[in-house]
Amino acid sequence: MSNTALVWLRRDLRLFDHAALFHALSSGAQVICVFIFDKTILDSLPKSDRRVAFIHASLCQLKQELNALGSDLVVRHGSARALIPRLADEFNAHAVYANRDYEPDAIERDEQIEDHLSAEGKSLHLFKDQVIFERDEILNLSGLMYQVFTPYKRAWLAKMNEQALASYQIRPHLQHLKRCPVSPMPTLAQLGFEAVGVEHLLPGMDGGEQLFNDFCNRIDGYHDARDFPAQKGVSYLSVHLRFGTVSIRELARTAAQMGSQGAQTWLSELIWREFYQQLLWHRPELVTHTFKTEYDTLVFPNNPDFFAAWCAGQTGFPLVDAAMRQLNQTGFMHNRLRMVAASFLVKDLLIDWRWGERYFATHLNDFDLSANNGGWQWAASTGCDAQPYFRIFNPTTQSQRFDPHGQFIRRYCPELAHLGDKSIHAPPPQDNYPAAIVDHAAQRVAALALFRV
DNA sequence: TGAAATGTTGGGGCG
DNA sequence: ACGCCCCAACATTTC
Numbered sequence A: 001m002s003n004t005a006l007v008w009l010r011r012d013l014r015l016f017d018h019a020a021l022f023h024a025l026s027s028g029a030q031v032i033c034v035f036i037f038d039k040t041i042l043d044s045l046p047k048s049d050r051r052v053a054f055i056h057a058s059l060c061q062l063k064q065e066l067n068a069l070g071s072d073l074v075v076r077h078g079s080a081r082a083l084i085p086r087l088a089d090e091f092n093a094h095a096v097y098a099n100r101d102y103e104p105d106a107i108e109r110d111e112q113i114e115d116h117l118s119a120e121g122k123s124l125h126l127f128k129d130q131v132i133f134e135r136d137e138i139l140n141l142s143g144l145m146y147q148v149f150t151p152y153k154r155a156w157l158a159k160m161n162e163q164a165l166a167s168y169q170i171r172p173h174l175q176h177l178k179r180c181p182v183s184p185m186p187t188l189a190q191l192g193f194e195a196v197g198v199e200h201l202l203p204g205m206d207g208g209e210q211l212f213n214d215f216c217n218r219i220d221g222y223h224d225a226r227d228f229p230a231q232k233g234v235s236y237l238s239v240h241l242r243f244g245t246v247s248i249r250e251l252a253r254t255a256a257q258m259g260s261q262g263a264q265t266w267l268s269e270l271i272w273r274e275f276y277q278q279l280l281w282h283r284p285e286l287v288t289h290t291f292k293t294e295y296d297t298l299v300f301p302n303n304p305d306f307f308a309a310w311c312a313g314q315t316g317f318p319l320v321d322a323a324m325r326q327l328n329q330t331g332f333m334h335n336r337l338r339m340v341a342a343s344f345l346v347k348d349l350l351i352d353w354r355w356g357e358r359y360f361a362t363h364l365n366d367f368d369l370s371a372n373n374g375g376w377q378w379a380a381s382t383g384c385d386a387q388p389y390f391r392i393f394n395p396t397t398q399s400q401r402f403d404p405h406g407q408f409i410r411r412y413c414p415e416l417a418h419l420g421d422k423s424i425h426a427p428p429p430q431d432n433y434p435a436a437i438v439d440h441a442a443q444r445v446a447a448l449a450l451f452r453v
Numbered sequence B: 001t002g003a004a005a006t007g008t009t010g011g012g013g014c015g
Numbered sequence C: 001a002c003g004c005c006c007c008a009a010c011a012t013t014t015c
Helices: A019-025 A050-068 A080-090 A104-119 A149-159 A171-176 A204-216 A219-225 A238-243 A248-258 A261-282 A304-312 A318-330 A335-348 A353-363 A369-379 A395-402 A407-412 A440-451
Strands: A004-009 A030-038 A073-078 A095-099 A123-127
Touching: A004 A019, A004 A080, A019 A030, A019 A095, A019 A123, A019 A171, A030 A050, A030 A080, A050 A073, A050 A204, A050 A238, A073 A080, A080 A104, A095 A104, A104 A123, A149 A261, A204 A238, A204 A248, A219 A248, A219 A261, A248 A261, A261 A369, A304 A318, A304 A335, A304 A353, A318 A335, A318 A353, A318 A395, A318 A407, A335 A353, A335 A369, A335 A395, A335 A440, A353 A369
Parallel strands: A004 A030, A004 A095, A030 A073, A095 A123
Antiparallel strands: none
């Protein structure tokens, strides 16, 4: 048998603190890194997609570093199910190493590939890498999944220790990278995508490091600043966490060591991320169904004109519109605004949360199935430890509270920029800005009636 | 990780 | 001085 192993990169586009890479390099095999642009995923995306551009830019950086070490990153375009076994043949590799992905489709894909490989006497090795605690590592005393975040978080923090946060040291093992000629890197155009600027996202390991360093200077203020979209209060690391250009262990370790109120609150957000990942692993049906089953068959009016106005940022509610325009223009939306926009879609426009979930899924640079689904089900009150159905955001009050001077609104709704701090949250009639498409008080009552099952 | 409706309290104007 | 009303301010309940 050969002594070559493949490391299949998926959502872990870095060369440091990397579980699969570490285990492959220390297995004694010669290691080649591969990445597949999976047609089955790419074909469903719009042809101008920042995420594909982000991945592409990150891979270019990764490939360059591997080339500098005399090795290579092999990048192919096609079906991963077919290509991974084929690459294993091509490189005469006896094993494929990868980091575990907890999405239902990914689990099914990996099982199929594992079957295919093992039929040829080869193996697929999967590792925990993108979370501190995965799957069923955090259970309550009855051995069941936690249904409430706070006790989950308490158990998570109690289990957190040096070992759980320790980095995988890659550098001592780099000599086990297989030396090989440089293969061509497909261009975005060859993949069927337009070049779209992602420089502002600082793609790649270098960008992730730069953003994290910058955030470390602000993390103590995170608790107080994070809810104000006009401020630079959040980390902007979500897209890097999504694609693994940063290491969760390094992030969590740093936050845990800092210990300030801001650092603690941010660590709590990282724990929410894992809460939703393990939730989806336990309950894959949440992709299409509500956690609270009594709400699974709610009949939403789903007015298509309302939905179109929401998507376009033309609802006449300035903060909601500014939020949606931020998403449309940049692929990012501030977390506070995700809650406001989601609550507004479900409880003011009375549209099924799945419609909003799908829209966010196609537009968010940091889209992650578990976090997006969890967030939407939280806002819609259908989820695990969701807000109660009667907790309904007042979009105007939220605006006054979290964008008190209308700074954020002015940035994305320039047609309202001339208004004063008082009137900008609920503007008087304007020539170039729509009147409110619904009456909040009336829609609130309608939402309460809809949810009172 | 709300907001609105409803209840309670207490100060001040006034007869 | 006293009772009454009004209503803001705060607290509690409800959705």
